[in-house]
């Protein structure tokens with residue numbers, strides 16, 4: 001081999017070596033690269049797998065092919081394991097839990113298959129709550145390892161509006177779903193509680209044809225495509241009316257008002273074409289959406305782009321007819337229930353319509369006003385109760401912070417009393433006595449409220465009644481007494497509220513849950529009597545009424561005033577501050593001025609036994625016409641009272657009864673029973689004052705000047721009743737023989753009264769001396785002598801209490817004028833007794849038959865030895881010498897006296913003399 005060849009071979013070898021070395025290096029790099037690429041691919045694959053979810057990845061053809069070559073087996077296996085683990089909890093319990101949940105909150109037609117209910121009218125009235133969800137189909141979670149179906153239901157009615165979005169292809173399915181939902185709602189509730197409105201931008205008829213039979217019962221209204229604004233206006237009006245009427249303050253929604261649904265739901269279904277509404281409609285729709293749910297208005301908006309500021313559930317129906325909804329989120333696919341069978345739907349709607357018609361035309365009775373279960377309502381925010389029916393639907397009266405007081409008007413015989421019975425019965429059945437108290441006053445002659453107090457024939461009484469005043473007639477002071485009581489209670493409540501740093505009754509009840517803070521409803525029938533005269537009583541009544549009307553609202557004190565003719569009540573209308581507070585107006589047929597005339601003359605045309613109920617101060621849009629059931633007939637309110645009486649808490653006291661036609665019995669009076677011996681200054685009871693507690697007119701016989709009592713007037717019966725009441729009450733405070741009673745009867749017509757009193761006193765064991773005209777001079781001289789002796793210290797022991805009861809003192813005047821040997825007249829002696837007796841425990845209880853005659857017995861111009869008096873048939877001006885200016889307005893009336901005690905009173909009081917009973 002030549003050297004050249006040798007060199008060449010070495011070069012070749014070297015190159016070969018080099019090539020091999022390069023090849024080896026390259027091969028290594030390629031392998032490394034391949035391995036890195038594979039690793040990278042697995043990473044990416046896993047990211048895709050986890051990102052998309054294994055279920056989708058498995059369905060993805062590209063990824064499926066990649067998986068086939070085994071490169072990613074490990075990742076697939078791990079993802080599968082992870083998925084099983086992640087879904088284990090859900091797979092084991094999820095679908096069952098969801099099914100149970102839907103079953104619990106969507107009972108009955110809200111979720112059951114149609115076979116179970118479609119074609120049977122609903123029975124729910126809302127009092128047991130409202131289903132929270134309504135079924136639309138079956139959901140699955142496709143990403144679950146073994147997808148299992150579960151019911152999918154959406155919120156409706158009070159909870160959320162519904163927005164449905166569909167495509168051209170899926171619109172029919174969406175309509176089917178809406179129809180199913182409406183049928184579920186209609187089928188759940190009593191016919192009449194759900195009204196459906198349909199508006200379709202594209203067509204006058206067509207949408208929801210299966211529901212058309214509802215139209216004839218007024219339960220379905222199909223609106224003109226060109227008149228969306230009318231529908232929206234109607235809904236807005238309705239919201240406003242509900243807010244002023246049914247929703248008393250504090251109730252956030254008709255639903256929260258409790259009990260049977262007071263207002264039907266209105267479901268408005270709007271079908272669009274995926275184009276936005278006109279701006280003005282859009283805004284109006286938003287307003288309805290915002291305020292509608294609380295007023296029972298539900299929007300179902302199909303294929304209209306909306307943005308609303310209120311709870312709304314969205315269901316999107318895709319081209320493949322599957323749906324997704326807000327409730328379940330993106331991961332749940334809903335297979336919508338098929339539409340209910342075409343043949344059954346119209347029939348079911350016809351049945352609902354017939355049932356509704358039957359309810360509407362049925363004459364509602366008093367029993368229909370009553371709830372299924374008594375005493376379940378809470379009065380914190382107000383009281384609401386149906387008083388009648390409009391086309392089978394109840395019409396309510398609400399008293400609360402926003403509608404504090406009611407004014408009822410209707411001529412005689414128009415049914416006011418009946419209306420009051422219906423209202424009181426309806427309220428009393430709903431609210432327990434610790435939620436609602438009633439103060440009932442009837443100025444009319446007759447007995448309209450008497451039945452609520454225990455009576456001789458019927459011992460039951462209405463447990464809510466705390467005070468019943470009947471036959472009040474001319475005792476207008478009793479009306480004032482009630483208003484004074486309410487004003488005091490109002491202040492007591494305001495003070496308690498202040499202490500708890502709140503302003504309203506509702507808040508006070510929250511802060512002081514153990515306190516007794518019922519709402520008070522005070523009813524005054526024929527209240528115009530309160531303002532019957534231009535006098536002190538009217539002035540006081542006006543001022544008190546204004547106070548209670550203005551400030552009672554926040555303290556839960558509500559007035560219900562009724563009258564035959566409110567138009568003539570000057571004191572009422574003259575004071576706008578009063579009647580403005582009476583926002584609830586109830587007009588019976590032909591009532592004048594109760595509603596805001598002349599624009600609201602609804603009462604003129606009102607048929608018999610109907611009433612206009614208006615919560616908007618009587619303006620026309622607030623009118624609701626109701627037929628009022630007969631609540632006066634036997635077996636109505638009386639039967640309810642028996643039942644309520646049976647349920648009353650055992651500790652509840654009977655109502656106080658004030659019966660203007662009755663004479664109060666001394667012996668049964670609490671103030672009389674409370675008297676007992678041993679008190680230093682005994683109390684004299686002169687009669688019953690006209691107040692809420694039924695208390696006695698009292699004078700205390702302290703040992704101070706002026707503590708004598710005069711009765712002024714010509715009638716022996718009235719005067720004797722006062723003297724007897726006084727003497728018997730004194731007798732009760734002395735042990736036998738501790739006090740002396742001298743009865744001097746100076747006129748024959750008082751004799752039987754005096755004799756009877758003497759017997760009664762003796763029956764109690766007292767020392768009684770009786771005398772007539774023949775003994776009077778000696779009596780006054782002796783008593784005066786004894787008093788003088790005691791005062792000058794001539795007599796030893798202090799004098800024993802001595803009561804001189806003198807009938808017709810003035811009859812002895814001529815006789816007493818004669819002077820004796822010491823040139824002292826009997827009149828002088830009498831004056832000594834009157835002047836100095838009381839300090840020495842000698843008190844005169846005398847009857848004078850006229851004011852001037854009384855003056856004759858006293859020192860001229862000095863009348864204060866008579867510190868207390870009761871006057872009967874004496875004009876006010878004659879009494880001016882003995883009392884304040886207010887006596888001027890006194891006009892005498894039968895069996896009523898005017899009482900004044902200059903020690904105790906700034907103004908006189910009216911008293912009713914006692915029935916002091918038979919002799920013992």
Ligand SMILES: Nc1ncnc2c1ncn2[C@@H]1O[C@H](COP(=O)(O)OP(=O)(O)OP(=O)(O)O)[C@@H](O)[C@H]1O
Pocket residue numbers: 410411412413414415416417418419564609610628629630631632633
């Ligand atoms: N809704 C009604 N259904 C049937 N009867 C009724 C109804 N309302 C009232 N009545 C009857 O009409 C009569 C008069 O009714 P009510 O006493 O309530 O009238 P009023 O306006 O209070 O009259 P007054 O002021 O003269 O007492 C009563 O016999 C009553 O039974």
